[in-house]
Amino acid sequence: MGHEKRWCQPAVITVGQEVLYGERPNDNLLWLLRAFESFGIPAAVAMVLPDDEVAIGKHLAFLVSQGYRPIFVSGGIGGTHDDRTRQGIALALQRPLVRHEECFALLARRYGTRFTEQRQRMAWLPQGAQLMANPLGAPGFFVDPVYAFPGFPQMLHPMAQKVLEDLLRMEAPPERRVLELTLKIPEGDIAEEVESFAARHPSVEIGLYPSITPEGPTVCVRCRGSMNAASDWNAVHAFLKKLEASHPVVEPLHEVPPPSPQLV
Incomplete structure (x- = not known):
């Protein structure tokens, strides 16, 4: 298969009015985001778009022009009047819609x-477009860097998993690492020193995730990044250990395993 060979800011799009209006939970988006993260390449952008070819085309064209790759699109490739994803992708890539004889047969x-x-x-x-096999229904298709999948989870999951495995075999992404620590303090108490550390180590992504519990405020400090930056990770570990020693701890410093794509 002629897949795009570069991991470069993956993007995930789910299409459907029923999701956009909040009538159905967006399980496909969550599953795809977890799938990318489980392969060590977190998505850089996630979108929910309506069943409108102009809107799909406009947003896809922007993502392609900005170098997002690969772009996974779920939903809207059926044959009913409100399935507009094929048309939107054609608009984005400035390609005509043509009858794909293999798909037709x-x-x-x-x-x-x-x-x-x-x-x-x-x-x-x-x-x-090239086809992606779907044992349960109509095939998906891809036109690099855009991959279009059915919206049915039973079809989407194995198809997306196969594409991710193929992409991974072609060019393995750098191994990611996630460390986190939860402290029994408000986030503002450490905001200044975390901001200072983050400025000195731009290759490490640091997030502060506060909660309000019956026992009082807590904050989770989560650090993410490539293990290729060994010096940064030594500094991250030392920084988190310093925070752990200086404040009451809810959950001690530990490494976070990659998430499973399976929904809980």
């Missing part, structure tokens, strides 16, 4: 006498 075999005009629409793809 595959769908004709799958649906037989039920191969209606609406289902035939699923074979109209952006010019140059």
